[in-house]
Amino acid sequence: MKPAPTLSSAFLQTTGQLLPQPLLELRRQRGTSLVDMPLPTRKTENWKYSSRYLQLNETLAASLPAGGKGGPAIAVDGYHVVFRNGVMVPEASDYPDIAGIEIKRFADLNDDEARELAERLDNTLDSDAVQLARLNSARFEDGLLVRLKADAVLDQPLFVICETDATGSGSAWPRIYLDAGRHSKITLVEEYISSGTEAAMVNAVTEFSLADGANVTSVRLSLDGENVQHIGATGARLEANSRFESHTVGFGGPLRRHDLQVRLEGPGAECKLNGVVVTQGKQHYDNHTTIEHVAPHCNSEETYRNIAADQSHAIFNGRIHIHQDAQKSSANMSNKNLLLSTGAEIDTKPELEIYADDVKCAHGATIGQLNQESIFYLVSRGIGRREATTLLTMAFINELIEQIPVASVRETSQSRLNHFIEQTFVES
Numbered sequence: 001m002k003p004a005p006t007l008s009s010a011f012l013q014t015t016g017q018l019l020p021q022p023l024l025e026l027r028r029q030r031g032t033s034l035v036d037m038p039l040p041t042r043k044t045e046n047w048k049y050s051s052r053y054l055q056l057n058e059t060l061a062a063s064l065p066a067g068g069k070g071g072p073a074i075a076v077d078g079y080h081v082v083f084r085n086g087v088m089v090p091e092a093s094d095y096p097d098i099a100g101i102e103i104k105r106f107a108d109l110n111d112d113e114a115r116e117l118a119e120r121l122d123n124t125l126d127s128d129a130v131q132l133a134r135l136n137s138a139r140f141e142d143g144l145l146v147r148l149k150a151d152a153v154l155d156q157p158l159f160v161i162c163e164t165d166a167t168g169s170g171s172a173w174p175r176i177y178l179d180a181g182r183h184s185k186i187t188l189v190e191e192y193i194s195s196g197t198e199a200a201m202v203n204a205v206t207e208f209s210l211a212d213g214a215n216v217t218s219v220r221l222s223l224d225g226e227n228v229q230h231i232g233a234t235g236a237r238l239e240a241n242s243r244f245e246s247h248t249v250g251f252g253g254p255l256r257r258h259d260l261q262v263r264l265e266g267p268g269a270e271c272k273l274n275g276v277v278v279t280q281g282k283q284h285y286d287n288h289t290t291i292e293h294v295a296p297h298c299n300s301e302e303t304y305r306n307i308a309a310d311q312s313h314a315i316f317n318g319r320i321h322i323h324q325d326a327q328k329s330s331a332n333m334s335n336k337n338l339l340l341s342t343g344a345e346i347d348t349k350p351e352l353e354i355y356a357d358d359v360k361c362a363h364g365a366t367i368g369q370l371n372q373e374s375i376f377y378l379v380s381r382g383i384g385r386r387e388a389t390t391l392l393t394m395a396f397i398n399e400l401i402e403q404i405p406v407a408s409v410r411e412t413s414q415s416r417l418n419h420f421i422e423q424t425f426v427e428s
Helices: 021-033 111-120 131-139 372-380 385-401 407-424
Strands: 079-084 101-105 144-148 158-165 170-172 175-180 185-195 200-210 215-222 228-238 243-251 256-264 270-279 284-293 299-308 313-322 330-339 345-354 360-368
Touching: 021 111, 021 131, 111 175, 131 200, 131 228, 144 185, 158 200, 175 185, 175 215, 185 200, 185 228, 200 215, 200 243, 215 228, 215 256, 215 407, 228 243, 228 270, 243 256, 243 284, 243 407, 256 270, 270 284, 270 313, 270 385, 270 407, 284 299, 299 313, 299 345, 299 385, 313 330, 313 360, 330 345, 330 385, 345 360, 385 407
Parallel strands: 079 158, 144 175, 158 185, 170 200, 175 200, 185 215, 200 228, 215 243, 228 256, 243 270, 256 284, 270 299, 284 313, 299 330, 313 345, 330 360
Antiparallel strands: 101 144
């Protein structure tokens, strides 16, 4: 029997020793735990559609140079922090100066701050379900810590622009931790972009901790190039009466993977998860979401939509778990999928696991093609067939795009989606 593939030791060779000692020790511990870690295969349930696209060859093991030049960012209508190849660039960043809001790079933390952070990293994610997020913990060279004290409110969105310079092969390991105090409020926008044409990998992890009554909006925009594998994980833990809202927009590539895990741990907590994915050519995108209803009287609403064209492949796996003590829970999940060609593939697996007896839950998924009667109706009214298919396709996803609360992200998303549609449809 052929032995299962394991993680190359080259991925456990760390660089970037400017971190405080507690974080260096955390990296060392995580690296030790990953020695001979089995890599996902087709028999790994949550990687069965994506394992063959995962490339962890040794040319990607080395960290990309911290001083690499990134590509252009989207227009920023708020504060911004810049990462280049996984390392913060303070001179390219514009921090808010507001009482009660602290923004620091990991490298600038003192030992006490770093020790406290080290104890909290990885606590929002199920390490068994997101194995490769543990690799980020063994490799991050820097990171962003955002801390909001009680009642603090950030008046504009905070953009975190993660640039990858792929003029040479290698990897980048961005890391973000946001600690939202009681009744605080913030909107965080993550934008992933790249330049260069060499093979590269981005392994990004973002964690949110929401205290009682905190309100956090997360927007994640993936614009990496065709040569960049992107493996991302986002975790959030919510205390009583807090609210977490997530908007993700993803464009396909050789491998795109995003795990989103939310735990509703305090009564009255609620989350809203929206996601849009489009793929074309031979691109691949895999979204895995998990919502854990741990406490009673919590609400969750999840809506994801995928569009696949050409020979591309999109996956959605959404799981809602209602724990035994989570009485009076309300949960709703919807996944709708649109195939634009006979060669495209979409796999969807909505899961609902309920152990409480006084709940209101629903989930559903659909896969289909553009309605030919609708196209015929529009064409019969003098609209060209290409314009008709464009209108119907945009209508399928625009409902979610319009809900993104940051204008520049909405505009960028719509522009990229229009370009996607123009490439996909040809006047017949």
